[in-house]
Amino acid sequence: ETQALIEDRFSSLGMTMMTLTQFVTVDSIASVYLPLIRQNPWLMFYFVPLILVVSISLMNLVTASLVEAALEHARQEKEEEKKLASVAAKNMLPDIVKLFDQLDADRSGFLVIQEMKDFETEGLVPPELLDKASVESMSELFQQLDVDESGRVNREEFIEGLLDIFLREVPVYSIQATKMLRLVRESQLKVEADIRSLQDQLGTKTERSLGFF
Template sequence: MQQNQKSETSMKLKRLVEQGLQEHLAANAARGVQTLRERIAAMVHSQMFEYAAGFVILANLVVIGIEAQLSLDMDSEFPDLSWPWWMERIFLLTYCLEIFLRIVAGGRAVCRDVWFLMDLALVLAGWTALLFLPLAGVDALAAEKLLIVRGLRLLRLVRALRMINHFKVIWRLVYGLLTAGQTIISTTALILISLFVCSCVAVELIGKDRDLLEDSVTGPIVQTYFRGIDKSLITLIQFVTLDSVASIYFPLIMLKPYLSVFFLGLIVVISIGLMNLVTAAVLENAMQAAVQDAEAEKSAMLNTVKDAIPELLKIFQSIDKDNSGILTHDEVMTVEVDILPKKFLQTVHVNSMLELFDYLDVDQTGELTREEFIEGLLDLCLRDMPLHMVQMLKLLHLILGMSKKIDIHLEALRSRQQTVVLPSAI
């Protein structure tokens, strides 16, 4: 099973390399002057831009926290034209520049991005808090408290970090919480309806019971927790989380045992049943998010392959002295290993180009085509396994192909033998 998955991954990588080579060669053939908008789009869509924007937001929140602590220590707010006043304006202008770059890069299509709309709403809230509300006569200090919601933009930083292994769990938790909004709202409505019905029943069974009211132990409990729909509803909310409910139902059940049916049903249906349904619904959303993450990883892999192909193609062309499109053992002997990208050398530890050539030349032909060279390097970088394992898998794949050819030749020999034996027997 694992071997089939790895073989499938290798075939996908091979198709990606072929597609990337075709696109790169076509782009070189029709290369023109890159427009300013294309350069801005490449910058905006890069992960470094997302990281930079996220860390600017983080720095803004740190400044807000320092300002809040210092103002608390001074027992007064900072005046106008002080350093926090200037910092807020600088950060807000930075956010406006980011919004402008995203609009230039994406055009009208960016208005369909939920993350962009959230960023735009938060930036508009910042301008409203700093400029428009004070002009309307609203207290500036109270208006600036709206700026704290800017911390929600840190979710974009978490989204940008989702492709890094150490941050995948954080992104799954955040994304699961964001996508579970409809589930949470539906569950809350269902719980409130159930609690309202149960509170009506509680008023009839407990709030109006004379024996419970006249008892010295249960009387204060009924007056405090069940004497009215509002009190019963708030009391039953405790049963959702089972928050110290034993002190409420235990004395009542001891005096009226039939109330155990009511409280037991409340605990089973609401405290256990509905809460587990919420967990199941959130888990389902998390599984859907995992599928989307897998699609995002495939897209990231495609982008990585497309970005790496031009540099690897230049390396291949620099090694291929005779421009034959095939690397030989003699051509690689005079090449230093430093010609490879630093990221590749950090991932795959090789001492020389000859060693790398031997790893890539699995069929021992002494030659590597352009596609084999690029595919092999990308395969080593993208797969999380040692070099000898990759070579072993390729050898197994080669042996499988050779065994199929041997089977075909054996069948041909058997058919020939039968044709020779039959006439001699006759």
């Protein structure tokens, strides 16, 4: 049986290469090495490393190469998307600035919700604006841009907010949450500064009181 297997699987260079290919692809290789190991157990020290190194390690190497290539391709696509987004932002910026100037009827440098409503009532809203911003009205757009709920939106907030909405592939509420966290952090720092100032004032008064007595 072993002799027949050897003659069948290793009779020529071509058949030997085909048999080794079976080890690489792990294609029914048990029918090759088990009879040989039964005949000569020492062959186990040849076939076991062969299976581990050739089939498992090589396949893992091929898989790792494919994954690395896919990750590199994804990274290049992401960089290309960033470049396209940057170009789109530059192209959109003049239109956004012009839109702010049109909305700012009193030239105060700030927008209030009534100005947004009047602009919509007069039918001056660009058709694609509400679709790109995923809102149904200018009032809703104002609420999204007015993150700090101050009742007004300045030029920087308007431009930054629209660019974020148009270019970033994230939900609007995520953008609002990020900006709100920034405002909370700024308020926290201000409160901490006020507390330190009060502590200093109380410390000074205490020292004066002790000095008086």
